[in-house]
Amino acid sequence: xxLATFEVGRGAGxxxxxxxxxxxxxxxxxxxxxxxxDLQAAHELVRGAPSVHLxxxxxxxxxxxxxxxxxxxxxxxxxxxxxxxLDDVRLLAPLPRPRQVRVVLCFEEHxxxxxxxxxxxxxxxxxxxAPVWYEQPVYYxxxxxxVVGPDAEVTWPxxxxxxxxxxxxxxxxxxxxxDIPRERALSHAFGLTILNDLSARDAQMRVMPAGLGPGIxxxxxxxxxxxxxxxxxxxxxxxxxxxxxxxxNGERWGGGSSASMHHDFAxxxxxxxxxxxxxxxxxxxxxxxxxxxxxxxxxxxSDGDVIELEVERIGxxxxxxxxxxxx
Numbered sequence: 001x002x003l004a005t006f007e008v009g010r011g012a013g014x015x016x017x018x019x020x021x022x023x024x025x026x027x028x029x030x031x032x033x034x035x036x037x038d039l040q041a042a043h044e045l046v047r048g049a050p051s052v053h054l055x056x057x058x059x060x061x062x063x064x065x066x067x068x069x070x071x072x073x074x075x076x077x078x079x080x081x082x083x084x085x086l087d088d089v090r091l092l093a094p095l096p097r098p099r100q101v102r103v104v105l106c107f108e109e110h111x112x113x114x115x116x117x118x119x120x121x122x123x124x125x126x127x128x129x130a131p132v133w134y135e136q137p138v139y140y141x142x143x144x145x146x147v148v149g150p151d152a153e154v155t156w157p158x159x160x161x162x163x164x165x166x167x168x169x170x171x172x173x174x175x176x177x178x179d180i181p182r183e184r185a186l187s188h189a190f191g192l193t194i195l196n197d198l199s200a201r202d203a204q205m206r207v208m209p210a211g212l213g214p215g216i217x218x219x220x221x222x223x224x225x226x227x228x229x230x231x232x233x234x235x236x237x238x239x240x241x242x243x244x245x246x247x248x249n250g251e252r253w254g255g256g257s258s259a260s261m262h263h264d265f266a267x268x269x270x271x272x273x274x275x276x277x278x279x280x281x282x283x284x285x286x287x288x289x290x291x292x293x294x295x296x297x298x299x300x301x302s303d304g305d306v307i308e309l310e311v312e313r314i315g316x317x318x319x320x321x322x323x324x325x326x327x
Contacts, residue, residue: 001075001232003057005056005057005094005096006091007026007027008090026056028040028054028057029084029089030074035085039074040055042075042078043074045082054067057095057096057230058099061280091150091227093225095172095281097144098144100279101224103168104137104263106263106264108262110288110291113291113297115129117298143224144283148224150225150317151319152222154222154320155221155222156303156321157324158324160217163200163301164301165198165293165301166195167194167245167293168287169244169285169311170286171265171283172281175187176188177277178278179273182266186265189265190233192231192236194226197285198225199214199223200220229315235313239265242258244309244312248305248308249306250306253294253297255289255291256289256291268284301321305320
C-alpha cells in the first residue's frame with residue numbers, strides 16, 4: 001500500500017461521482033495509480049459509520065494489524081464515491097505529527113564528503129569519522145513539531161545564509177517494542193517515506209564544535225519535510241536496495257542507493273530500542289545518502305530553488321526554498 005494524508009479544500013475537489021469532499025480536514029487514503037481512495041469515506045459507504053482507526057495515520061498505526069487489514073479490504077472494494085483524483089487533493093506529510101523523529105547517520109560516503117568539504121573550507125572539527133560510528137548507529141533527535149509535506153515552500157530561517165537539503169529515507173515504526181533483536185527488527189517497521197532534512201548549514205557548522213549536535217541548524221519551522229506517502233514494506237520489497245536521487249530545478253545534483261548504508265534498518269531498530277520503547281508513528285531516518293546534499297558537492301541553493309528527492313518504489317518529494325523577506 002501507498003498511504004497518504006491529504007486535504008481537499010472547499011470547492012477544490014470532488015469524488016469521481018461529483019460529490020463534494022469535506023473541506024479543510026485531514027483525511028487518510030491509499031494511492032492507487034492516479035487516484036486516492038478516501039479510506040474513511042469508503043468505510044462509511046461500506047459499513048455505514050466512520051472508524052476511529054481511519055481518523056488519521058497515527059490512528060491507523062495504533063489500530064495494528066486489524067486496522068491495516070480493514071484498509072486493505074476497503075482498497076480492494078472501494079466504492080466509486082470514495083475515489084479522489086490525486087491531482088485534486090493536497091498531499092500533507094503522511095505523518096503530520098510523528099511521535100518522534102530520530103536521524104541515524106548511516107552513509108559512510110556522506111560523512112567522508114562532509115569531512116573533506118570542511119577541511120577545504122578550514123572549518124573547525126574536521127577530524128574525520130569517529131571510530132564509534134563504525135561500532136554502532138549514531139543518531140540525534142530531531143524536531144517532530146517542524147514537519148511539513150510535499151510541495152511545501154519553506155522559508156530560510158533569518159539567522160542563516162546557507163540553506164541545504166538532505167536526501168534521506170525515513171522508516172516508520174508500526175509496532176511497539178523494546179530491546180528488539182535484529183532478526184525481528186523489520187517486523188516492527190510499517191513502511192518507508194522520504195525525508196528532506198533541511199539544514200541551515202552555516203548555523204549548524206557554527207554550533208557543532210560544542211559537541212551537542214546541530215542545534216538551530218536543523219531546528220526551524222518546516223525543517224523536516226516528509227512525503228509524498230508511506231510505502232508499506234510488503235509493497236516496497238527490500239529496503240536495502242533502493243535507488244535514490246536528488247534534482248535541483250530539474251538538474252541531477254547527486255544520489256546513491258540504500259544498499260550503501262553501513263548500518264541497515266534492522267541495525268537501526270535494534271540499537272534505538274535498547275532500553276527504550278519504540279511506539280507506532282515514530283520515525284527513524286537513515287541520514288544523508290552519499291552526495292545527497294549540496295554541501296558535499298560544493299554547491300549552494302538559491303532563493304526559489306525547487307528540490308526534488310526521488311526514491312525508487314516510493315516516489316518524489318518536492319520542496320521549494322525561499323529567503324526570508326527583508327525587514
